[in-house]
Amino acid sequence: MAILNIIFRNLTADELILTKSENNAISEIRAGRPEYIRCFLWHPNFVYVKLFGDSRTARLKVDVMDEVIVDIETSEWIFAFPMKIDNDNQMFVTNHDIYHQLDIDSGTYYVVVHAKKLTSEEIESDPELMGVYCEVGMPLDVEIPYEYRILFCRSNHLKEPKIFRVSDSLRKIQAILRERGRPQDLENINFYDEIYVLNSDYEPVLLEDSKYEFLDEVD
Numbered sequence: 329m330a331i332l333n334i335i336f337r338n339l340t341a342d343e344l345i346l347t348k349s350e351n352n353a354i355s356e357i358r359a360g361r362p363e364y365i366r367c368f369l370w371h372p373n374f375v376y377v378k379l380f381g382d383s384r385t386a387r388l389k390v391d392v393m394d395e396v397i398v399d400i401e402t403s404e405w406i407f408a409f410p411m412k413i414d415n416d417n418q419m420f421v422t423n424h425d426i427y428h429q430l431d432i433d434s435g436t437y438y439v440v441v442h443a444k445k446l447t448s449e450e451i452e453s454d455p456e457l458m459g460v461y462c463e464v465g466m467p468l469d470v471e472i473p474y475e476y477r478i479l480f481c482r483s484n485h486l487k488e489p490k491i492f493r494v495s496d497s498l499r500k501i502q503a504i505l506r507e508r509g510r511p512q513d514l515e516n517i518n519f520y521d522e523i524y525v526l527n528s529d530y531e532p533v534l535l536e537d538s539k540y541e542f543l544d545e546v547d
């Protein structure tokens with residue numbers, strides 16, 4: 329049973345945020361918006377998650393699991409990052425305007441995000457999502473929404489942020505650009521393969537250049 333299962337609409341931004349506070353450094357970082365918006369940007373207190381595709385409407389599901397689940401077969405994008413929740417922490421997911429509080433116990437987690445495009449059949453079988461499409465008169469083959477599954481998987485240590493799967497469509501674009509001899513254009517999309525984290529000054533740095541310490545052992 330998901331602890332959150334909602335239609336997520338984000339009309340003014342292209343990311344969602346997991347955060348431990350309703351009033352933290354998010355406002356500061358928005359003022360000097362980082363130019364490195366990747367699959368995700370990790371910080372110990374909050375995480376930016378990229379909204380893929382043209383549509384900014386999505387089905388968002390959040391759940392807590394006893395083990396790490398990585399669904400390679402059905403997901404288009406998969407990435408993960410650690411999150412330590414202390415007794416005095418609260419956890420929220422937000423689109424900058426609305427904060428949804430998550431009922432998650434204190435502890436150490438490895439948060440796995442699965443993103444996939446919804447099929448026409450899945451959209452048609454979702455009355456709430458169909459209501460959004462009917463409201464705006466949008467055909468089902470335009471701005472196809474994603475489903476985001478955010479799994480808080482219990483862990484006994486802080487595991488290293490990781491990209492498990494990058495969309496095949498991105499790989500195809502990279503291959504075409506290489507064939508056409510346009511390596512300069514690859515710079516615009518290669519950042520999806522690299523992991524950036526936010527340091528103590530809220531500046532994006534490559535994971536290997538950060539001072540964070542992680543483990544990547546099997547639980």
